[in-house]
Amino acid sequence: MPDDHEINYNSYKELPPSPIATGSSLVFKTGGWRTMRPIIDLEKCKKCGICWKYCPDVSIIIVEDLPKVDLDYCKGCGICANECPFDAIVMVEEESI
Amino acid sequence: MKKVLSGNSAAAYGSMLVRAEVISAYPITPQTKIVEKIADLIANGEFKTEFVKVESEHSAMAAAVSASLVGARTFTATSAQGLLLMHEILHWASASRTPIVMVNINRGLAPPWSVWADQTDSIAQRDTGWMQFYCESCQEVLDTMIQLYKVAEDKDVLLPAMLSEDAFLLSHTSEIVDIPDQEKVDDFLGTFDPEYKLDVNRPMSFGSLSMPHQYYYEFRYKIAEAMENAKNKIIEVERDFEKVFGRSYGGFLDLYRCDGADIVLVAAGSMSSTIRIAVDEMRDKGHKVGLARLRVFRPFPVEEFKKLAKDVKIIGVLDRSFCFGYEGAFFTEIKSALYNMDDRPLVKGYVVGIGGRDVTLDVIFEIIDDCMKTTDTKEESFKWIGLKG
Ligand code: SF4
Numbered sequence: 001m002p003d004d005h006e007i008n009y010n011s012y013k014e015l016p017p018s019p020i021a022t023g024s025s026l027v028f029k030t031g032g033w034r035t036m037r038p039i040i041d042l043e044k045c046k047k048c049g050i051c052w053k054y055c056p057d058v059s060i061i062i063v064e065d066l067p068k069v070d071l072d073y074c075k076g077c078g079i080c081a082n083e084c085p086f087d088a089i090v091m092v093e094e095e096s097i
Numbered sequence: 098m099k100k101v102l103s104g105n106s107a108a109a110y111g112s113m114l115v116r117a118e119v120i121s122a123y124p125i126t127p128q129t130k131i132v133e134k135i136a137d138l139i140a141n142g143e144f145k146t147e148f149v150k151v152e153s154e155h156s157a158m159a160a161a162v163s164a165s166l167v168g169a170r171t172f173t174a175t176s177a178q179g180l181l182l183m184h185e186i187l188h189w190a191s192a193s194r195t196p197i198v199m200v201n202i203n204r205g206l207a208p209p210w211s212v213w214a215d216q217t218d219s220i221a222q223r224d225t226g227w228m229q230f231y232c233e234s235c236q237e238v239l240d241t242m243i244q245l246y247k248v249a250e251d252k253d254v255l256l257p258a259m260l261s262e263d264a265f266l267l268s269h270t271s272e273i274v275d276i277p278d279q280e281k282v283d284d285f286l287g288t289f290d291p292e293y294k295l296d297v298n299r300p301m302s303f304g305s306l307s308m309p310h311q312y313y314y315e316f317r318y319k320i321a322e323a324m325e326n327a328k329n330k331i332i333e334v335e336r337d338f339e340k341v342f343g344r345s346y347g348g349f350l351d352l353y354r355c356d357g358a359d360i361v362l363v364a365a366g367s368m369s370s371t372i373r374i375a376v377d378e379m380r381d382k383g384h385k386v387g388l389a390r391l392r393v394f395r396p397f398p399v400e401e402f403k404k405l406a407k408d409v410k411i412i413g414v415l416d417r418s419f420c421f422g423y424e425g426a427f428f429t430e431i432k433s434a435l436y437n438m439d440d441r442p443l444v445k446g447y448v449v450g451i452g453g454r455d456v457t458l459d460v461i462f463e464i465i466d467d468c469m470k471t472t473d474t475k476e477e478s479f480k481w482i483g484l485k486g
């Protein structure tokens with residue numbers, strides 16, 4: 001099966017047995033659904049890692065001890081901002097950025 | 098090797114014989130002994146498998162689907178309320194084309210609470226895309242487990258399968274069971290190696306979205322087609338199984354003394370054994386009565402029923418379940434299967450055994466008597482037998 005984004009089939013006979021997407025989330029960047037973006041103030045951040053732990057989309061990545069938002073997959077749910085004990089994360093409307 | 102096993106233990110040994118690689122199950126009466134027996138077999142080192150302890154039946158089935166998607170041969174077991182809790186994931190299993198085999202112990206649904214034999218739980222899962230088998234003996238449970246993996250994992254089928262046993266009447270009845278040699282089962286089954294599976298080296302997403310103009314419709318058709326393919330496969334596997342293991346259960350319909358019968362009773366599960374005795378007694382008295390034990394409910398054996406109906410005057414259908422607002426499911430479906438025949442027999446419906454109410458010989462004789470008294474073959478009848486009142 002080719003790793004194409006979308007494959008067009010002419011007949012049901014050519015389809016795999018069940019709905020399968022090739023490439024998985026490596027291809028589908030689901031961050032596009034986001035309307036709010038978390039902005040981390042690294043001045044306030046104490047590197048506690050709580051945001052990393054709570055993000056349901058594994059979209060906080062730790063780079064050189066500091067949290068960074070992976071915008072390819074962050075859905076903007078705001079959980080990280082809510083959980084940060086030091087108010088180091090604020091949610092900002094995507095359109096205002 | 099012969100052992101005295103209950104229907105539950107036969108299922109547990111079955112899961113070991115087929116070398117189920119992942120088992121996720123949650124205990125529920127009267128299925129609990131299956132889970133306990135598997136735990137024993139693992140604890141004493143006989144059975145190497147990944148047993149996943151889950152917090153509910155919904156999770157049990159979700160874990161089973163995931164395991165099967167990885168390419169593991171997967172087993173689970175449940176009953177009644179547990180099966181109902183699985184309902185959502187039953188659809189996921191069939192549409193993900195995961196050939197999971199599950200034993201369901203047919204038990205009454207609450208309220209009022211009942212832990213006794215009643216087939217409403219599995220009948221209520223009729224439209225989930227699972228194959229459905231009903232067993233009569235502990236040996237049949239063990240043998241059918243082996244057959245089911247062979248059918249379910251076939252590349253033209255790839256559908257999950259449910260094996261049902263009546264609560265206590267089979268789950269807790271002990272019989273001598275011949276446990277086939279492991280090597281023979283290994284040879285018969287082979288290994289499960291699906292073409293598409295969850296694999297970190299070849300990442301794919303399963304169960305993704307399909308827009309109305311894309312392929313949802315076609316994927317559903319493929320399930321329908323797979324069910325049709327299963328019909329041939331079930332017969333083929335039954336034949337091959339008999340060659341290797343020397344036992345056979347008649348495929349879809351297990352016919353007992355139906356030759357030349359005027360009246361044939363149709364039933365599924367443990368009450369079939371009682372009906373066999375009633376049939377013998379009636380035959381001794383010169384009455385032409387037979388039994389067609391419904392072994393497979395999905396895919397539904399339309400052709401087999403048509404063949405049976407050709408030479409029969411009356412078919413009496415016993416349902417140990419009820420579809421409120423209509424009638425017993427077997428009754429409805431058998432009538433529908435025969436509707437287009439030119440010269441079809443009269444089909445009569447009887448509800449029996451709900452909530453574990455004993456289906457005694459007297460109950461069977463009452464039904465046979467009712468069939469024999471029927472003179473008007475245009476009459477359609479449907480009755481709850483033995484209702485207090
Ligand atoms: S907004 Fe939600 S998805 Fe995005 S990084 Fe924070 S917790 Fe994760």
Ligand code: SF4
Pocket residue numbers: 040044045046047048049050051052067083084085086087088089
């Ligand atoms: S929770 Fe707040 S303080 Fe802790 S690592 Fe994340 S941003 Fe920094």
